[in-house]
Amino acid sequence: MSGLVVRDLQVVFDGFVAVGGVDLTVPSGDVRFIIGPNGAGKTTLIDAITGLARATGAVTFDEHELLGRKVHKIARLGVGRTFQNSTVFEELTVLQNLDIAAGWHRGPLTLLRRRSSVPPEVQNALETVRLTAVRDQLAGTLPHGQKQWLEIGMLLVQNAKLFLLDEPVAGMSHEERDATGELLGELSREHTVVVIEHDMDFLRRFARSVTVMHAGKVLSEGTVAQVQADPKVQEVYLGHPVEA
Numbered sequence: 372m373s374g375l376v377v378r379d380l381q382v383v384f385d386g387f388v389a390v391g392g393v394d395l396t397v398p399s400g401d402v403r404f405i406i407g408p409n410g411a412g413k414t415t416l417i418d419a420i421t422g423l424a425r426a427t428g429a430v431t432f433d434e435h436e437l438l439g440r441k442v443h444k445i446a447r448l449g450v451g452r453t454f455q456n457s458t459v460f461e462e463l464t465v466l467q468n469l470d471i472a473a474g475w476h477r478g479p480l481t482l483l484r485r486r487s488s489v490p491p492e493v494q495n496a497l498e499t500v501r502l503t504a505v506r507d508q509l510a511g512t513l514p515h516g517q518k519q520w521l522e523i524g525m526l527l528v529q530n531a532k533l534f535l536l537d538e539p540v541a542g543m544s545h546e547e548r549d550a551t552g553e554l555l556g557e558l559s560r561e562h563t564v565v566v567i568e569h570d571m572d573f574l575r576r577f578a579r580s581v582t583v584m585h586a587g588k589v590l591s592e593g594t595v596a597q598v599q600a601d602p603k604v605q606e607v608y609l610g611h612p613v614e615a
């Protein structure tokens with residue numbers, strides 16, 4: 372099937388089972404939130420999907436097997452991710468960051484010059500991530516929220532089809548959260564979106580489906596209402612300081 376399919380995924384660090392047999396199916400066009408207490412294995416799951424953590428089991432995206440491939444090969448198959456800490460080039464402008472991500476092989480001098488024209492895919496990405504007005508600003512001067520959007524824009528110009536976003540709204544203002552939620556909805560029209568998030572209010576408003584992880588396994592899965600009503604989830608979460 373198209374979308375992300377994970378079967379019996381295991382990641383073991385020096386005998387410690389961080390991900391212990393996870394099955395996950397995220398159909399094309401979904402906005403899936405993955406939640407769970409600290410240490411549940413959420414980031415490690417994404418590390419395994421993107422080739423950063425060695426894993427066993429099976430992972431396919433749009434029917435391409437990902438496990439065992441190198442990080443850049445997985446990215447070329449349309450799998451994009453963002454990290455909790457921004458990885459943009461702070462000393463370059465928004466446009467230059469997008470240019471580099473788009474693989475416009477221009478020398479350093481050309482890159483530093485102001486662009487006279489902007490390739491259509493870069494322009495589209497600028498508009499989608501709402502950064503057209505700040506395209507000539509140094510990325511390092513952007514507020515946190517806009518840096519996260521720039522990262523998403525960089526994935527867009529790389530033709531990512533699956534967006535794996537690790538805590539995208541951490542540290543964002545209320546307005547930035549709202550705009551990010553809307554952006555996720557827009558992305559899901561043509562892409563598949565997986566979001567690791569601790570912010571329960573954001574989840575309630577923007578998740579289409581939810582997977583709850585606990586101790587390296589899937590504890591519960593369904594709509595927001597279904598997982599909220601699941602006694603197993605309540606047991607893990609009640610009294611746990613995850614409510615934002």
Ligand SMILES: Nc1ncnc2c1ncn2[C@@H]1O[C@H](COP(=O)(O)OP(=O)(O)OP(=O)(O)O)[C@@H](O)[C@H]1O
Binds near residue numbers: 408409
């Ligand atoms: N490289 C590593 N070596 C050893 N143990 C690791 C490594 N990476 C993660 N772990 C352990 O694996 C477990 C899962 O970590 P992970 O970061 O995936 O959890 P998480 O659900 O993303 O947590 P958080 O919400 O705090 O980000 C934790 O106990 C962590 O300490």
